Amino acid sequence: MPxxxxxxxxxxxxxFHIGSARTALFNWLYARHTGGVFxxxxxxxxxxxxxxxxxxxxxxxxTWLGLxxxxxxxxxxxxxxxxxxxxxxxxREYLEKLKATGRTYEKxxxxxxxxxxxxxxxxxxxxxxxxxxxxxxxxxxxxxxxxRVERVEDExxxxxxxxxxxxxxxxxxxxDITMQISHVIRGEDHLSNTSKHVELFKAxxxxxxxxxxxxxxxxQNGPGKMSKRDQGALVEEYQKRGYLPEALVxxxxxxxxxxxxxxxxxxxxxxxxxxxxxxxxxxxxRFDDKKLAHMNMVYLLELPxxxxxxxxxxxxxxxxxxxxxxxxxxxxxxxxxAQPKLKGLEELPAYTAYFFTEDYPIDEKVKAxxxxxxxxxxxxxxxxxxxxxxxxxxDAAVEEGxxxxxxxxxxxxxxxxxxxxxAVSGTNVGPSITGMFRVxxxxxxxxxxxxxxxxx
RNA sequence: GUCCCCAUCGUCUAGCCCGGUCAGGACACCACCCUUUCACGGUGAGAACCGGGGUUCGAAUCCCCGUGGGGACGCCA
Numbered sequence: 001m002p003x004x005x006x007x008x009x010x011x012x013x014x015x016f017h018i019g020s021a022r023t024a025l026f027n028w029l030y031a032r033h034t035g036g037v038f039x040x041x042x043x044x045x046x047x048x049x050x051x052x053x054x055x056x057x058x059x060x061x062x063t064w065l066g067l068x069x070x071x072x073x074x075x076x077x078x079x080x081x082x083x084x085x086x087x088x089x090x091x092r093e094y095l096e097k098l099k100a101t102g103r104t105y106e107k108x109x110x111x112x113x114x115x116x117x118x119x120x121x122x123x124x125x126x127x128x129x130x131x132x133x134x135x136x137x138x139x140x141x142x143x144x145x146x147x148r149v150e151r152v153e154d155e156x157x158x159x160x161x162x163x164x165x166x167x168x169x170x171x172x173x174x175x176d177i178t179m180q181i182s183h184v185i186r187g188e189d190h191l192s193n194t195s196k197h198v199e200l201f202k203a204x205x206x207x208x209x210x211x212x213x214x215x216x217x218x219x220q221n222g223p224g225k226m227s228k229r230d231q232g233a234l235v236e237e238y239q240k241r242g243y244l245p246e247a248l249v250x251x252x253x254x255x256x257x258x259x260x261x262x263x264x265x266x267x268x269x270x271x272x273x274x275x276x277x278x279x280x281x282x283x284x285x286r287f288d289d290k291k292l293a294h295m296n297m298v299y300l301l302e303l304p305x306x307x308x309x310x311x312x313x314x315x316x317x318x319x320x321x322x323x324x325x326x327x328x329x330x331x332x333x334x335x336x337x338a339q340p341k342l343k344g345l346e347e348l349p350a351y352t353a354y355f356f357t358e359d360y361p362i363d364e365k366v367k368a369x370x371x372x373x374x375x376x377x378x379x380x381x382x383x384x385x386x387x388x389x390x391x392x393x394x395d396a397a398v399e400e401g402x403x404x405x406x407x408x409x410x411x412x413x414x415x416x417x418x419x420x421x422x423a424v425s426g427t428n429v430g431p432s433i434t435g436m437f438r439v440x441x442x443x444x445x446x447x448x449x450x451x452x453x454x455x456x
Numbered sequence: 457g458u459c460c461c462c463a464u465c466g467u468c469u470a471g472c473c474c475g476g477u478c479a480g481g482a483c484a485c486c487a488c489c490c491u492u493u494c495a496c497g498g499u500g501a502g503a504a505c506c507g508g509g510g511u512u513c514g515a516a517u518c519c520c521c522g523u524g525g526g527g528a529c530g531c532c533a
Contacts, residue, residue, distance in 0.1 A: 009533090010533095011532090011533050013533085043533060045532095045533080108531080109531085110531050111531095124457090124458085124529095125457060125458090126457050126458070126529075127529085143461095146460095146461065146462090149460070149461075150460090151459070151460060152459075154458095154459090155529095157530095157531095158530085158531050159531095160531085161531040162531060163531075165531085167530090167531070167532080167533085168532070168533045169533095171533095172533085187527090188460095188461065188462090188526080188527065188528095189526090189527055189528070190527095190528085191460060191461065191527075191528075192459075192460055192461090192527070192528035192529070193528075194460095195460090213461080215461090215462080215526090216526070216527075218525090218526075220467090223525080223526085224526080224527095225526070225527075251468095254468065254469080254482095255468070256468090258468090258469060258470075260470080261470080261481090262469095262470075262480080262481045262482075263481095264468095264469095264481085264482060264483090281462095281469085282461075282462060282463095283461090283462050283463065283525090283526090284461090284462070284525080284526055284527090285467090285468065285469090286467060286468075287467090287468095288467050288468060288483065288484085290467080290483060290484055291467075291468065291482080291483045291484080292483095293483095294482085294483060294484090295483090297495095297496090301496075340495080340496070341494070341495050341496080342495085343495080366493095399492085402492090412492095413492055414492060414493090416492095417492045417493065418492085418493065421492085421493060421494095422493095425493095427493090427494090428493050428494070429493070429494045429495085430493070430494065430495095431493095431494085431495095432492065432493085433492060433493075434492080
């Protein structure tokens with residue numbers, strides 16, 4: 001068995017699509033599972049569309065997702081260069097090889113690949129023109145996911161444009177030969193191209209790699225596959241929104257693959273251990289952002305405090321609309337209070353805003369509701385009076401304090417909780433009131449309670 | 457239009473290869489429980505084998521045909 005060598009070959013178009021991410025992931029997983037090599041190759045033959053930052057977009061996205069490449073740009077390797085724009089000499093060399101077999105011819109300045117078989121002129125109604133059809137033998141594709149697929153390639157096709165630039169089908173095959181790619185794992189949209197590729201491999205006398213065409217990701221709403229313009233289609237969007245890369249990777253792995261049991265949250269090492277190509281589904285999968293959000297929450301909940309802090313800081317740094325943090329220790333306390341309650345990092349600023357300013361809004365609907373029940377003003381006054389004697393050193397101590405006050409007045413904890421929360425945070429959504437009190441501190445809590453009482 | 461791929465709850469899927477368990481899990485939705493708000497969590501409900509033919513004692517599972525969905529038909533990648 002030759003060593004497993006897989007490749008991910010994006011073109012720098014300025015977007016890193018969620019479908020590309022999954023193709024990269026499946027390649028990476030297969031390489032890691034088999035102990036093989038994961039090659040990154042950039043298909044930048046269309047020079048006008050490429051720019052430096054577009055390349056970086058690819059590197060950044062892969063790095064963020066944790067999909068490191070063993071050979072490719074930045075890391076090098078024995079089969080480079082890894083940018084197609086730097087491989088013109090190799091393409092010329094292979095074009096000569098192909099020409100030597102007599103399987104090419106020139107027409108209108110372009111170079112065509114010649115199929116083997118009887119020829120006839122046919123009017124193609126779909127394209128509204130006369131084309132030369134070839135009665136070629138079917139090409140057999142042994143696909144690791146789809147099984148045996150037969151397809152008849154019935155028209156010669158261009159391999160070098162009239163401007164001298166080789167086209168995708170040709171460079172793709174030449175690169176896979178020279179980079180000794182053993183398994184081509186790519187989207188099912190390439191299945192129809194594969195017969196062209198197989199014929200080229202054969203004509204060049206090269207071994208045909210194993211193919212594995214993975215199902216496509218369909219857009220959430222409406223028909224068709226997910227495209228760059230669809231909501232949630234870009235990896236960088238999740239990065240910006242503070243999604244955890246390991247959550248996105250886990251979610252993506254489950255789109256078209258499963259561990260064979262009911263587990264869904266799987267450590268990447270476990271996914272690597274279990275992943276295999278025959279286990280990949282054959283049918284397309286619809287993208288579900290709700291499920292991704294849920295996966296993200298599960299990961300967020302289990303995140304160690306230090307890692308969460310780092311992510312929170314990073315998120316705040318990238319969203320300067322929220323108050324700057326002066327006191328690191330205080331910031332940390334606030335963040336840790338919020339962590340177990342969040343669905344995603346992007347909720348963080350709104351969820352914690354009132355910890356960082358005295359100018360927080362009061363939710364009028366909540367206010368109306370809270371003030372309508374019992375005698376909240378009296379509760380507030382009692383709480384304010386009890387504050388100086390209360391112990392703020394821990395959540396439990398605060399809880400004791402409020403409970404003692406409630407007991408004294410023959411009331412329950414809840415009689416104080418609702419109105420105190422409203423006064424201190426302006427809303428009825430948030431961390432435990434005891435944690436809020438502790439972190440805000442006696443002075444701030446006292447001022448907020450008094451100010452609120454005075455205003456109602 | 458031609459060719460290729462696919463088909464289990466609304467969605468992701470297990471089961472299919474090696475026919476025979478109330479067709480299992482998760483997300484979403486609903487109800488209840490927990491509760492110090494909001495979440496988390498727990499329990500429960502509703503929810504699927506695309507249709508038709510075969511093969512068979514027996515079909516989600518094997519075969520064929522329809523239908524539906526997706527993709528490809530560029531001197532784009």
